[in-house]
Amino acid sequence: xxxxxxxxVRARRVPSRNAVIGAASICACLLLWQALAASGAIxxxxxPGPLDLVGQFHYAVGRGSNxxxxxxxxxxxxxxxxxxGFGVAVLFAVPLGIAAALSRPLALLVMPFVSVLMAIPAxxxxxxxxxxxxxxxATDFTVVVVTASVPIVVYVYDGVRMIDRxxxxxxxxxxxxxxxxxxxxxxxxxxxxxxxxxxMGMGYAWRSLIATESLTxxxxxxxxxxxxxxxxxxxxxxxxxMVVIALLGFAIESAFRAAETKxxxxxxxxxxxxx
Amino acid sequence: xxxxxxxxxARDDEGAMTGGAxxxxxxxxxxxxxxxxxxxxxxPVTAIEDVSFDVRPRKFTVFLGPSGCGKSTTLHxxxxxxxxxGGSLLLKGEPIRGPGPDxxxxxxxxxxxxxxxxxxxxxxxxxxxxxxxxxxxxxxxxRYVEHxxxxxxxxxxxxxxxxxxxxxxxxxxxxxxxPEFILMDEPFASLDAQTRDRLIVDxxxxxxxxxxxxxxxxxxxxxxxxxxxRIVVFSPRPARIVEFxxxxxxxxRDAYGPGVLEVERYLRSLIGKSAES
Amino acid sequence: MMPALxxxxxxxxxxxxxxxxxxxxxxxxxxxVWQAAVATGLLHNPAVPAPGAxxxxxxxxxxxxxxxxxxxxxxxxxxxLLGYAxxxxxxxxxxxxxxxxxxxxxxxxxxxxxxxxxPAIVTIxxxxxxxxxxEAVIVLTVIFSAWIPVYLGALQGTRSISVHQLWVMRSYRAxxxxxxxxxxxxxxxxxxxxxxxVGMGYAWRAVIAAEIIVQHGRGLGITIFAARQFFDVPTMYAGVATIAxxxxxxxxxxxxxxxxxxxxxWGLAS
Numbered sequence: 062x063x064x065x066x067x068x069x070v071r072a073r074r075v076p077s078r079n080a081v082i083g084a085a086s087i088c089a090c091l092l093l094w095q096a097l098a099a100s101g102a103i104x105x106x107x108x109p110g111p112l113d114l115v116g117q118f119h120y121a122v123g124r125g126s127n128x129x130x131x132x133x134x135x136x137x138x139x140x141x142x143x144x145x146g147f148g149v150a151v152l153f154a155v156p157l158g159i160a161a162a163l164s165r166p167l168a169l170l171v172m173p174f175v176s177v178l179m180a181i182p183a184x185x186x187x188x189x190x191x192x193x194x195x196x197x198x199a200t201d202f203t204v205v206v207v208t209a210s211v212p213i214v215v216y217v218y219d220g221v222r223m224i225d226r227x228x229x230x231x232x233x234x235x236x237x238x239x240x241x242x243x244x245x246x247x248x249x250x251x252x253x254x255x256x257x258x259x260x261m262g263m264g265y266a267w268r269s270l271i272a273t274e275s276l277t278x279x280x281x282x283x284x285x286x287x288x289x290x291x292x293x294x295x296x297x298x299x300x301x302x303m304v305v306i307a308l309l310g311f312a313i314e315s316a317f318r319a320a321e322t323k324x325x326x327x328x329x330x331x332x333x334x335x336x
Numbered sequence: 337x338x339x340x341x342x343x344x345x346a347r348d349d350e351g352a353m354t355g356g357a358x359x360x361x362x363x364x365x366x367x368x369x370x371x372x373x374x375x376x377x378x379x380p381v382t383a384i385e386d387v388s389f390d391v392r393p394r395k396f397t398v399f400l401g402p403s404g405c406g407k408s409t410t411l412h413x414x415x416x417x418x419x420x421x422g423g424s425l426l427l428k429g430e431p432i433r434g435p436g437p438d439x440x441x442x443x444x445x446x447x448x449x450x451x452x453x454x455x456x457x458x459x460x461x462x463x464x465x466x467x468x469x470x471x472x473x474x475x476x477x478x479r480y481v482e483h484x485x486x487x488x489x490x491x492x493x494x495x496x497x498x499x500x501x502x503x504x505x506x507x508x509x510x511x512x513x514x515p516e517f518i519l520m521d522e523p524f525a526s527l528d529a530q531t532r533d534r535l536i537v538d539x540x541x542x543x544x545x546x547x548x549x550x551x552x553x554x555x556x557x558x559x560x561x562x563x564x565x566r567i568v569v570f571s572p573r574p575a576r577i578v579e580f581x582x583x584x585x586x587x588x589r590d591a592y593g594p595g596v597l598e599v600e601r602y603l604r605s606l607i608g609k610s611a612e613s
Numbered sequence: 614m615m616p617a618l619x620x621x622x623x624x625x626x627x628x629x630x631x632x633x634x635x636x637x638x639x640x641x642x643x644x645x646v647w648q649a650a651v652a653t654g655l656l657h658n659p660a661v662p663a664p665g666a667x668x669x670x671x672x673x674x675x676x677x678x679x680x681x682x683x684x685x686x687x688x689x690x691x692x693x694l695l696g697y698a699x700x701x702x703x704x705x706x707x708x709x710x711x712x713x714x715x716x717x718x719x720x721x722x723x724x725x726x727x728x729x730x731x732p733a734i735v736t737i738x739x740x741x742x743x744x745x746x747x748e749a750v751i752v753l754t755v756i757f758s759a760w761i762p763v764y765l766g767a768l769q770g771t772r773s774i775s776v777h778q779l780w781v782m783r784s785y786r787a788x789x790x791x792x793x794x795x796x797x798x799x800x801x802x803x804x805x806x807x808x809x810x811v812g813m814g815y816a817w818r819a820v821i822a823a824e825i826i827v828q829h830g831r832g833l834g835i836t837i838f839a840a841r842q843f844f845d846v847p848t849m850y851a852g853v854a855t856i857a858x859x860x861x862x863x864x865x866x867x868x869x870x871x872x873x874x875x876x877x878x879w880g881l882a883s
Contacts, residue, residue, distance in 0.1 A: 082719035090724065107742060173636035174643070180860035181853060182818040184825050185834065188841045189849050192660040227447045230417045235461040235513065236437035245460070249451040268732040272822050275734070284735075288826075291738030299738045303731065310730030327493065328451040 109297050114304065117297040131286070132305065139283045142198060143270055146205025147263060154210040154262075155255065158217025159247065168218070175214050183208045183269035187276060196277045201270060208269040209262035216258025220251035253325045260317035267310055283309075361390035362549060363414060363517075367423035370409050382574040383409045386423070389568050389577055396543050396550040398560040401570030402607065407553045408521050410575075414551060415439050415519050437465070439517040440510035444525050446502040448494040454505050455481060455490040461513035480508040485538070500531035504538075511542070520552045524559065533591065536562050540588055557603050561596050562589045569603065571610040578610045662847045670847035671854060674836075681836065682848075686855055688831035689820055692748065696755025697816045701809065704760035708767025709801055718768065725764065733758035733819045737826055748830055751823040758819035759812040766808020770801035803875060810868045817860055 098110025121132040274284025290298035384406035650656040651663035674682025711718030824834025840848040
């Protein structure tokens, strides 16, 4: 029986109370922001109000903007690089992680490099990468692939190694072939850690992509536009894009988290137990 | 109060057969030992040392001994999950090379696949056999659901079950493929007393209905007496065999039935003595 | 038929030693192979210099002439530590406050939730607008990045302090300040160490990214970018290597040591 925690008492609070306070807090911030902007105390160039941003949003979407469909175009380009790169990362990193977990020699060969890669912030390598892949989509794409792969390999590797050996023993007492062991034990047992890895990989990839776009993209993208806008002092675009980037990042993270939680709840996470 | 027709237990110091018809031993261990190599500077650990025993077919054999004495290790070696470091372990005359569908296993912590329903867990072994079609597998699995008292839970996930239910599923899963041997590693140790009692009764019934050879590990003396045809008594680590005891009490054996207390008293004194030495 | 996991490996002394430092061996061997490939001409991409050249560049940058790399390292580390310290104080205080006063926590929560998905570097255009380019922008980026995990850790840590400890303090009629010092801060701090570690990781990434984008003053990111303009590729690699080594040192040396000193000494291992 766990000792009573200070948080337990608070857990008896009605959850909707938190929601109300939260909503009120957000509204208060928005009102304060709008008031500051409207009052003229700070120039509307430096700090546009939320209403100004809504106006900017209307301007940036649709045919009327310059270039046309500016916001949509940027979102699509960034997402295309993200999803494309992530897809490649998954196809490459998941098998690698599983193979490394099942083969000690491979693990000794691969995992040290993974550890080193984990310690290097992606943007530090971008200048070098740009020498090889130039300043276009290829660099963005490569950055996504590498930054997403590293956590995925680690999580998949850990996920497989954490499977209590008794699951393998049980399966092996049933005429289970290697193929079946993989399909029916390893894959479901690692579903939750793998999804965690995807979430982490996506998080790193998203941040690194935005940053890389600011240095490279020839043809637009959220990171590219926001830094371009800062050079032209186009503050409305800067703020608008900040909000868009945050919201988009939030949506992506929530989607991955939901998938992970649903799987964990339904299947229960495998107890790691002593091996 | 012992019944007039049979002594409750026959002592057997050599592990060989005493009286009775039965057939040749189907598992033979001779001078078995298991040493775990030292890690990170620790000394090597000797789990069992010079252990010899026979297991007769279709009988319920119990390995009894204090916790951590190496009886589980012995069971694992019979299952083929671990290898002996000394001596020989023969299954029908052949050394044990690895796990196989002839030896099913039930663990203390159930080891049910959390991503499969109760029915799917039970069906696991049947699926792996690749011998039956879907309908047949389902039918067989459902039969075991009924038989093990799991009616109504066929589509539940293990996370929603109590410990006793989980262990029933584990037993059903192992039974479903009708293996020649069923190994059980302290299966009831993490269950409460009432659940354990019910499961002992049910397991006894299952054992008498089936031709399976059961190998059961426990540290609970009464449990051993109620289930076993034969008890192999282990000493504390490094384990050796202290004694072999054939139990011929009539079944079903109630926890406080005739003869059980006597045997229990004897065994306790035995274990106590071996702990001191 | 069984995967290698299920059976214990036969271990010899040699295997044990090899395994302990396996990462090191593999990286060294890889460098040796790399050196050989470049030396023999197998690998002749201008973007991939020989490790020897990188090492030479590292040596020069650290120990010779203007100690460029050394000062760059110092610059980066100073910004990192300053930003991180402020983030820890700010995030920690806020987290403890939110943990002790749930209403405050509920009010701050949505702001935090919206802050998390915002990459800190995206705030650079806004910061540049407000305060121009400069050190402050880089340090602020670090703060913006690192405070979140610290806040969450402090929040969690404060919530998980056993309520019994608090009751004991109350029964001694300890003042609120005393209570804070003796129970809350150590309790929260110990639980916070993993998030401090995560926060350092965020801070590290942020400082490098900010340096590369802002390019002001001396720093490892700045050196790498500047070297690119002179096509001084070995220096770029030397910079990356320094970054990697520092990052690894922080994560594998500093934090475990910190954990050892606090958690194990205070006997609070989970």
